[in-house]
Amino acid sequence: MITTIENKVDNPIAQIIFAHGAGADMHHDFMVQVTRLFNQANINVLRFNFPYMDKRIALGKRYPPDRMPKLLDCYKHIINDVLINNTDKLPVFIGGKSMGSRVAATLASDDDVLNNIQGVFCFGYPFHPAKKAEKLRLEPLQNTKKSVLIVQGERDTLGSEIEIMEYELSNLCQCIFLTDGDHSLKPRVKSGYTHSQHIKSAVQAIAQFIQKHINNT
DSSP, X not given: OOOEEEEXXXXXXXXXXXXXXXXXXXXXXXXXXXXXXXXXTTEEEEXXXXXXXXXXXXXXXXXXXXXXXXXXXXXXXXXXXXXXXXXXXXXXXXXXXXXXXXXXXXXXXXXTTGGGOOEEEEESOOSSOTTOTTSOOOHHHHHOSSOXXXXXXXXXXXXXXXXXXXXXXXXXXXXXXXXXXXXXXXXXXXXXXXXXXXXXHHHHHHHHHHHHHHHTO
């Protein structure tokens, strides 16, 4: 049983599925704040916990994330459930924070998923592990068959703007960089920006991405 929370609005324009990162569950402040902002943009949001995260919570131990095949199966199960319950036939977009965004981006080349989603969004895509810039995770962004929007902090230690500009990604991928943001999009005080401002900017960009693809369908 996968634990989920769905936040719906009146007269929604789209349905998104929003996956958490490796270290924090669907109740994390970032996840909650982003969900609220998406709702304000008339977008329904479904959040869920990957099974390893529920195991952490239940047993109080920091289990590592499951391997990618298990994460993909979980996300696909959520997509199928959403489609069954999508009686309003809302356009569906998938995405997540960090690891969750990597799982979603990987599904953008999966033939079982392609016809059921409109696009993918990423908050802080993990282009490589911290301090391991040589171990790149570009394949999902090179093989994607759907449009992908990545909102990344300029100084993200899992993929900075300087690093990303050197990568070869699909023409379907677009990156937006937030000034001085880290992996959680948080800027330093000296930047003149706040974390809340960057989160709002990120959600606004993704909402515009969603609206654009709705209009083009």
